[in-house]
């Protein structure tokens with residue numbers, strides 16, 4: 446069997462989730478959209494079902510997958526509904542729902558529901574993606590409350606730059622939020638992973654009954670480029686690993702792989718690893734991207750191909766055929782690989798496919 450696989454440590458997932466609560470001092474939605482960032486939504490939800498205050502997903506299809514797997518925890522739809530028809534399913538399956546646009550409020554007013562909705566009313570505080578304009582926020586709140594269709598409203602916004610501690614954007618967004626929501630007595634949800642990891646410097650208004658939305662951090666990766674005190678407490682959940690399936694000795698001056706882009710600078714022992722971009726390993730990772738071979742760090746050399754990639758074994762004489770190669774995990778951080786490849790750990794995880802996924806401590 447092909448040795449490429451992803452090991453998912455559900456104990457680490459639970460540890461990171463508890464950390465989100467502890468650091469924020471608030472309730473936490475475990476964000477498991479996009480198949481739990483590639484980690485497997487149902488398995489991750491099952492691991493957290495006894496402890497999670499709720500889950501968050503992108504759309505009703507993702508929520509129904511969890512309900513059909515008999516998960517009963519609250520589930521928030523982060524973009525609400527895309528068509529008014531979905532309100533029937535939201536009602537039937539008791540889902541929580543973001544409202545970010547006036548047409549959604551109109552649809553709620555028009556729909557007959559069996560029970561009142563739990564709405565997270567989204568304010569655009571400067572990210573300018575979705576959310577109500579500050580000038581229309583208060584009216585939207587009162588209109589929903591008056592509709593008779595809503596049991597509770599959580600005041601919600603989203604940071605654009607919480608992962609950049611030097612940026613003034615978050616403080617500006619907080620000020621916009623405070624102004625637009627002044628006088629509304631409700632629970633609040635502002636923070637994603639970088640926001641809550643920087644708590645309480647960032648969000649002094651957060652109370653125990655408020656909410657954070659923890660995504661990347663529960664998978665144990667840091668949303669920050671540099672070191673960060675709280676992020677250092679996270680435990681990686683995914684280990685992507687494979688094995689050396691072929692070894693060859695090359696003289697100096699020999700090219701390796703597609704495009705002959707890498708040419709050996711010295712006599713080089715090359716290991717071929719069963720892992721490629723069809724598994725989700727980034728094709729743009731350049732020579733020099735770190736890998737770990739039998740627990741010792743080395744580097745990628747040559748272009749990543751669809752099913753294989755090549756690594757430098759020259760300084761690892763004990764490594765050879767069958768050696769374990771970690772692409773990311775505890776020995777090589779997903780953040781390091783992402784930085785080398787010019788992307789973010791979010792995308793590395795989401796791109797994972799084809800490899801066998803194995804769960805432990807479930």
Ligand SMILES: *Cc1c(COP(=O)(O)O)cnc(C)c1O
Nearest residue numbers: 476523603637638658659660661
């Ligand atoms: C995906 C998402 C999150 C989670 O963000 P992380 O940075 O992964 O913690 C939080 N809020 C919203 C609205 C999202 O779409």
